[in-house]
Amino acid sequence: MNDRLKTFIAFAKLGQFLRDFINNTPKETEWSNKLQDAIILAGHKNGWFTEENIKYTLGQWSELLTEDRLNEWFSKYDVEKNKLKKVALIMAGNIPLVGFHDFLAVLLTGNSVLIKLSSNDSVLLPFLSEYLIEVEPSIRNRIEFKKDQLKDFDVVIATGSNNTARYFEYYFGKVPNIIRKNRNSVAVLTGEESMEQLEALGEDIFRYYGLGCRSVSKLFVPQGYDFDPFFKAIYTYRDIIELKKYANNYDYNKAVYLMSEFKILDNGFLILKKDKSYASPIASSFYEEYASLSGLKQRLESDAQKIQCIVGAGIDDNEIAFGHTQRPRLTDYADGIDTVEFLLKT
Structure with missing residues (x-):
């Protein structure tokens, strides 16, 4: 052998x-x-x-x-x-x-x-x-x-x-x-998602407290998106605030946003802030509105070097289903670079 x-x-x-x-x-x-x-x-x-x-x-x-x-x-x-x-x-x-x-x-x-x-x-x-x-x-x-x-x-x-x-x-x-x-990961919402899909998105956001490059730190939503269903769906993850390190980050970031007079959405354990950046602080997620899916796809293609995963349903050829960012396959290579091929050709 x-x-x-x-x-x-x-x-x-x-x-x-x-x-x-x-x-x-x-x-x-x-x-x-x-x-x-x-x-x-x-x-x-x-x-x-x-x-x-x-x-x-x-x-x-x-x-x-x-x-x-x-x-x-x-x-x-x-x-x-x-x-x-x-x-x-x-x-x-x-x-x-x-x-x-x-x-x-x-x-x-x-x-x-x-x-x-x-x-x-x-x-x-x-x-x-x-x-x-x-x-x-x-x-x-x-x-x-x-x-x-x-x-x-x-x-x-x-x-x-x-x-x-x-x-x-x-x-x-x-x-x-x-x-x-x-790199950071994003989710594209259309407003047509089921409660099951939105709850699964919570797994992508909260697993490992959002510290992974495959953790969703940015939401793209259509103009005028109603966040109420999203907040209802992720309520099942509310116990995350019980970890003191997470709670400290939540309190600190909320205080910074409020003192800076930023407009935020908050449910007691996750802060949503409108921001064009991809990397959001712990206990918060950024969101951005889009006017058309075609325009958003162009944006995501141009920013490909900043993005690890795209979560969605029928949005992108290489998208990942809701709730699956932290369940990579053996063929899911970081940054899309085939590590095995690299090692064999070097």
Whole structure:
């Protein structure tokens, strides 16, 4: 059995372990206890990483890490022609395991990975790596975590803000790279949405407290849109305000808006502000009215480099259904750049 096949099987075993854990039917009690401890520790280190959200992330990966889905994903690639390399991954830490897809792609292509973790998400990936090494010891020499300066690598995949991207481009511009900047996700409403669709939109807005690039931070609505159905539909998410960090952001941003005499809409846990920007502060969403869908489509096309996901129904060829932004498929690559293809051609 070659190393690549062993790696596929190891990730499939990880998927089964996570499914058992999420379904409360653990077959590996010791590892399940260790994972629960890791979840608690991750939450202590980062107050945004609630147990619910971490388990949501693990649940999503448990569904994707099966032999069938992994093989289907890689079936279109000629992995045998890959030239083995060491890939440096500089990871963000805005939501749990945000860099796991890159980690997965690097190892499944047969490459080695050199990882610089964000201090905001420094617990979960090392734990999952330990489990992979336990079930397939040959992977050990292909995974390395670094706290200091990265050296001796062939390729870089770095994720950060627009500011850190300039730093990345300066230091890593001489090697093949993918450098990701700020992106946000939007939803296009027409006024014809059902209550079920609007409630599902709440999942896109509130999951991970809106901290992900796939989190909807901007609504496009037709002129004269009535927000009452929207507010009624998302009321089911009202308990989000119980997290103190979220509540503090809500109170602060509301105070800033009111002191600045901005016109806002507010339901006690989400603030809506009319604004042309895409990136809204925590506990708030921006909205903008459009005169025609054709004009809006042109706007979205021109701003494509700022947008990660477009949520809607019959609006865009690549749109995502309401409630599904935080349920990406293995083929949903960040910024639309095929990471596997990049790694194989580099």
